[in-house]
Amino acid sequence: MTLYRQLLIWMLIVFFSLITSVFVIQFNTTRDYLHEQQSTELTNALSAVSLALSPYLEAKDYVSAESVIHATFDSSFYRQVKLDLMDTHPIIERTYANSVASVPNWFHRVIDIQPITHTIDLTSGWLQLGTLSVTSNPAYAYFQLWQAVVQLIIGFSGSFLLGACILAAILSRVLKPLTAIQQRAKAMSKNTFGDPLSVPRTRELADVVIAFNHMSAQLKHHFEQQAQEAERLRVRAFQDPVSGLANRSYLMTQLEAWLSRPTKGGVALLQADLIKDCYQREGYEAGDRLVATLAQRLKVLATDDFTIARLNQAEFMLLAPNTDAQELMLLGRTLLNISSELHSDPLDVSPMQAAVGLVMRREDDTISTLLAQVDNALMQARQQASDPLALLAVDQPSVTMGKQQWKQLVDEAIANHQIKLKFQQAIDSQGQPLHAEVFAYIEKGQQQYNAGQFIGALEQLDAGSQFDRHVIELIFQQLADTPELGPIAVNITQSSISDTGFIRWLGTKMKANPALRERILFELPEISFIKHSNDTDLLCEIIHQHAFAFGIDNFGHNFGSLHSLSTLRPAYVKLDFAYTNQIDDQAKADLLNSITRTTNNQGIILIASRVETHEQLDKLAALNVKGFQGFVVDAIHREKTQ
Incomplete structure (x- = not known):
């Protein structure tokens, strides 16, 4: 009462x-x-x-x-x-x-x-x-x-x-300041801070409000300091301070993780000579400004899978998983065009001051062999003055599927009910389940196609909303048929987030199924908060309005700000693999510890993905990581269910 x-x-x-x-x-x-x-x-x-x-x-x-x-x-x-x-x-x-x-x-x-x-x-x-x-x-x-x-x-x-x-x-009038304090306390428990409360005339309540405003300001300042500390450590560990892109250390971690999985794709190496010339002729300030301008344009290519890094003064590398040779050539051409736009040449007579080398990965590639190949490709491109773009010839599969073929395959799978679901558990440090992440795949005869093979094509064609609707319908039906199932986390594609029709449909779906608000979570990619912030904010607000919850996937991959977490209020964030890998390095351990403090203080569960061993799990738990997902988690879950 x-x-x-x-x-x-x-x-x-x-x-x-x-x-x-x-x-x-x-x-x-x-x-x-x-x-x-x-x-x-x-x-x-x-x-x-x-x-x-x-x-x-x-x-x-x-x-x-x-x-x-x-x-x-x-x-x-x-x-x-x-x-x-x-x-x-x-x-x-x-x-x-x-x-x-x-x-x-x-x-x-x-x-x-x-x-x-x-x-x-x-x-x-x-x-x-x-x-x-x-x-x-x-x-x-x-x-x-x-x-x-x-x-x-x-x-x-x-x-x-x-x-x-x-x-x-x-x-009601006398206790109005107390009601305002109560509402602000509830907001503060969710790490939401607003303007200071107005001081009432009642002496006792005035003292309480003044003290409460002071405590709220201190707490807000403390959270901001924690977020700033985590940002500084992250920039120092993984981010190039001039461009804001990933640095070589972060790129090496992503390359290692990519090469450890049997997926296709390639890398592109851009060398911008105009940046080197600017540093030599005009000094570091002008060179840094040109780097920042180029980096801002390169970020247009960023996705939840792609990694863009600055390797040295004038070299930039793009890691593009799940792409074929044709798509990689288009990406390389885009890199070349972006660089040429920075070079002022009204008559278009001077040679291009940039070159791009491209390499498709092979099954036996290592980081060193891949980097050697892309360096060779760059040298080959520099020898082609008229068109400084070269794809190093490598063995490729004889038959590959294009974007339209992948879309046709997905459409047929939806029509023929060939979309299947599998789940991967996420647990806490006590081994208790947090949720199960759903992964959709196509089962056509004896052949299986994982979502990673065709999601990229759907995203490029802005056709992910139909696939997402079908998967969400399947999950809602499973939850209705199986009361003991859940909670389940379902991934939402970028193209769905940018589709206002999908947002309205999802809002209607949540409104019609209020009993499932504790049993389903929506997982949004971090890149959507950067490239489609307005649409993503709208979707998050609709999810909150219907008392459902969401998480952020691949957090930190595109260097999203920690300051925004208190505003977004996600239920959890799934940290990019680079932050939880090689935590024996003290700098990376300090960074991870700072991030966990920030998220834990805001009541957000931090989940580490690709946890492969018990030793890795124990080290992450010692750094206050609250959630885990990966091979060792699946093994623990199987042991408990047997």
Whole structure:
């Protein structure tokens, strides 16, 4: 129960007790007054009638005496009148009705008003003529008391209701600063900080608000400092400070992870001679500005899979997994065009001051062999002055599928119900499941196609929303059919996030299934928060409005800011593999520890992916990582389910 309700209820109880006390006092006073009034009226009536009866009784005119009695006591104030004469004349007695129709019977039974009997001796000098006894009728007293009770109940009820409304309004106004503090405390528990609260006039609450504003500002500043510290460590470890792109260390980590998996793709090496010339002719400041300009344009090519890094003063490398030779050539051409745009040549007669070397990976490639090949490709490109772009000839599969072929395959799979789902568990440090990430694949006859093989093609064609809708429909159906299943994390493609139709559809889907809000999470790629920030913010807001939750995948791959986490309020972030690999390096361990502190303080679960050994899991847990996903997690999950 809220403090407002408790105070209001207790104040109403006290108010009701006071009104009840006043009611009882007023009731008893009225009843005593009516009882006394009966006695007074009897006394007055007896005094008046005794004077009138004495002459008639002395003359023994009993008919006139009886007429006086009838005339005097003919009303509802009296129940019985009795005249007992001293001679042999019969007793004169008169009785009146004893009920009032307007008073309920239960009131008669609850309230006891006894009749009053007064007796007076009638005399003439020293001679006693008779005795007159009169008994009052309490019916009129009941009637008067009932009318008073009705008026008191109406008056006190109206006063109580009016007082309750006034008390509620006063309490609401007085406790308004406390309500504001409560709302701000709830927001702070979710790491949301707003403008300082206005200071109320009440001295005690003013002190509380001032202290609360100070604490809120300090906490916000502390979180910002933590995020800034993590940013500084990340820049130092993995980011080139001039361009804002990945550095050589980060690229080597990505290359190692890419070459460890059986996927296709290639690398492109751009050498921009105009940058080297700028450094030599105009100095470091001008050279740094040119690097920053080129890097900003290169970021247009960034995706959740691609990695763009600056290797040295004038060399940039693009790692492009899941691409074929034709797509790699297009990427290389784009790199060349971006570089040429920085070179001012209105007549287009000077030679191009850039070259791009391209290499498709082979199954037996290592980092050293791949880098050697791309260097050879770059040398070959520099020898082609008219078109400084070269793809090093390597063995390629004889048959490859283009984007439209992949899209056709996916469309057929959706139509023929060939989309299948498999799950990978994410657990906490105690081995308890956090959620299961769903991976979709196509099963066509004896052939299987993983999502990594065709998602890139769908993204390039902006056709991911149809695939996402189908997968989400399958998951919602499974959750409805299997109550014990969940929570499940489902990936959303970039093209779906940029599709307003998909966002409306997903909002309607969540609204129609509120019971599943604790059993499904939506996983959004980090790159969408950078390249499609408005659409992604809209989707996140709709997810929050329907009380569902989302996570961020590949966090840190494109160097997204940690400052935005408090605004976005994700349930978890899945850290890029580069941050959790080689944590024996103290610099990388310090960086990871700083990131975990930032996310843990904001109530966000940090998940490390590709955890392959128990030793790696233990080291990550020691650095306050709260979630794990990978080969060793699958093994732990299998052991528990067997």
